[in-house]
Amino acid sequence: MRAMVYRGPYKIRVEEKDIPAIEHPNDAIIRVTLAAICGSDLHLYHGLMPDTRIGHTFGHEFIGVVHEVGSSVQNLKVGDRVMVPFNIYCGSCWFCARGLYSNCHNVNANATAVGGIYGYSHTTGGYDGGQAEYVRVPFADVGPAKIPDWMSDEDAVLLTDATSTGYFGAQLGDISEGDTVVVFGAGPVGLVAAQSSWLMGAGRVIVVDHLDYRLEKARDFAHAETLNFAEYQDIVVELKKQTDYLGADVVIECVGAEADGNLLQHVAGAKLKMQGGSPVALNWAIDGARKGGTISVMGAYGPIPNAVKFGDALNKGLTLRMNQAPVKRQWPRLFEHIRNGYLKPSEMVTHRFPLEEIPEAYHVFSNKLDGCIKPLIVPSAA
Ligand SMILES: NC(=O)c1ccc[n+]([C@@H]2O[C@H](COP(=O)([O-])OP(=O)(O)OC[C@H]3O[C@@H](n4cnc5c(N)ncnc54)[C@H](O)[C@@H]3O)[C@@H](O)[C@H]2O)c1
Numbered sequence: 001m002r003a004m005v006y007r008g009p010y011k012i013r014v015e016e017k018d019i020p021a022i023e024h025p026n027d028a029i030i031r032v033t034l035a036a037i038c039g040s041d042l043h044l045y046h047g048l049m050p051d052t053r054i055g056h057t058f059g060h061e062f063i064g065v066v067h068e069v070g071s072s073v074q075n076l077k078v079g080d081r082v083m084v085p086f087n088i089y090c091g092s093c094w095f096c097a098r099g100l101y102s103n104c105h106n107v108n109a110n111a112t113a114v115g116g117i118y119g120y121s122h123t124t125g126g127y128d129g130g131q132a133e134y135v136r137v138p139f140a141d142v143g144p145a146k147i148p149d150w151m152s153d154e155d156a157v158l159l160t161d162a163t164s165t166g167y168f169g170a171q172l173g174d175i176s177e178g179d180t181v182v183v184f185g186a187g188p189v190g191l192v193a194a195q196s197s198w199l200m201g202a203g204r205v206i207v208v209d210h211l212d213y214r215l216e217k218a219r220d221f222a223h224a225e226t227l228n229f230a231e232y233q234d235i236v237v238e239l240k241k242q243t244d245y246l247g248a249d250v251v252i253e254c255v256g257a258e259a260d261g262n263l264l265q266h267v268a269g270a271k272l273k274m275q276g277g278s279p280v281a282l283n284w285a286i287d288g289a290r291k292g293g294t295i296s297v298m299g300a301y302g303p304i305p306n307a308v309k310f311g312d313a314l315n316k317g318l319t320l321r322m323n324q325a326p327v328k329r330q331w332p333r334l335f336e337h338i339r340n341g342y343l344k345p346s347e348m349v350t351h352r353f354p355l356e357e358i359p360e361a362y363h364v365f366s367n368k369l370d371g372c373i374k375p376l377i378v379p380s381a382a
C-alpha cells in the first residue's frame with residue numbers, strides 16, 4: 001500500500017508499506033477513504049514531539065471502510081463505513097470506565113500520562129496512522145462507529161478530531177450564561193471552540209490570532225469578534241480594555257507549543273527545544289482571564305516543563321482544565337448539532353490533496369499558504 005512516511009523534521013515522503021495485518025482478535029483493518037492533517041501533525045512534522053521515529057506513518061483523523069476484522073470483533077463487519085476517533089483505548093480500564101478515553105491505561109507501553117493516539121510518535125504508543133491506504137485499528141469494537149447515512153464524509157472525518165476537540169474545549173470552559181469567552185488560535189480547533197461557545201450560552205466570543213484570513217473565517221463561520229495580536233503592542237492590555245478591565249470569564253487556548261508572539265519564547269521552545277514548546281498563548285490566557293476565571297487548554301505541549309506563569313494562575317484563583325479530547329464521548333451531541341445545522345465542520349475544509357501529494361499538503365498547511373485552514377488527504381485506493 002501507499003503511506004505517508006516520516007523521514008525527519010520537514011521531510012515526509014509517500015512510500016510503499018505492507019498492508020497492516022490483524023495482530024489481535026479485536027483488531028480491524030480499515031481501508032482509508034479520507035484523512036486530514038491536524039495542527040498536532042505539524043508539531044511532529046517540525047520535529048517537536050519526542051520519539052518521532054523515522055518510518056512512522058502519521059494521521060489520527062480518518063474515516064474508511066472495514067476491510068478485514070479479527071475473530072472476536074462483533075460490532076463491525078467488512079464493508080461498513082466507519083469513523084475512527086483519534087484515541088486508541090481499551091474501553092474497560094479504570095480511566096475508560098470513567099469516560100477518560102484519552103487517558104486509557106492499557107494502550108501505551110511507553111508512558112502513563114497519555115493513552116494511545118494513531119500516528120503520533122512512540123510517545124503515544126507508536127501506532128501507525130491513517131495518512132495511508134490502510135490502517136490497523138486496535139480495540140475495533142470500542143473506538144470506531146458506523147457513519148450515519150445522512151452524514152457527509154467531510155463532516156465525519158472532522159468529527160474524529162478537530163470538531164470534537166473544539167467542542168470539548170468549550171465544554172471544559174464551563175461557560176455560564178452571558179460569559180465573555182476568548183479563544184486563542186483561529187485554526188480548526190479554535191474555530192469550532194468559538195462556535196461551540198455560543199451553543200453553551202456565551203454572551204460574547206472573541207477570537208485572537210495573527211492571520212487575517214483565519215480571523216475572517218472566525219467572523220463568518222463562528223460569528224465571533226476578532227483581534228489580530230500583531231496589531232497591538234500588548235494583546236493582554238487590549239483584552240482587558242475590551243472586558244471592563246476585568247479580563248475574560250473563560251479562555252480557550254487552541255494554539256499549543258508553537259505559539260508565535262514572543263520571539264525569545266518561540267526560539268527557546270519551538271526552535272531550540274529548551275522547553276516543551278513556547279508558552280506564549282498559555283501565558284496570554286493566564287494574563288487575559290479575570291480572577292476566578294477558567295482556562296481550558298486544547299493546545300498540545302511537550303512533556304518537559306515550560307516557563308508558564310503558574311504563580312499568577314494561582315494568585316488569580318484560576319481553574320485550569322485540559323486534556324486530549326475523549327473524542328467518542330462528544331459524538332452523541334455533536335451528531336445532533338450537525339444534523340440540525342448548528343455545526344458545519346466541512347465548511348472549514350479549504351484543500352483536498354491526493355495522498356501522493358501529501359508532502360505538498362504539509363508544506364501548504366505548515367506555512368499557512370493559499371488560505372489554508374483544513375487540508376484533507378484522499379488515498380488513491382479510495
Ligand atoms: N487536546 C486535543 O485533544 C487536541 C486535538 C487536536 C489538536 N490539538 C492541538 O490544538 C492546537 C490547534 O490545532 P489546529 O489544528 O487548530 O492548529 P492550526 O495550526 O491550524 O492553528 C493554530 C493557530 O494558532 C495561531 N497562533 C499562533 N500563535 C498564536 C498566539 N500566540 N495567539 C493566538 N493564536 C496564535 C496560528 O496562527 C494558527 O492559526 C494544536 O496545538 C494542536 O496540537 C489538541
Ligand SMILES: [Zn+2]
Pocket residue numbers: 038039040041060086161162
Ligand atoms: Zn489532532
Ligand SMILES: [Zn+2]
Pocket residue numbers: 089090091092093094095096097103104105106
Ligand atoms: Zn482503557
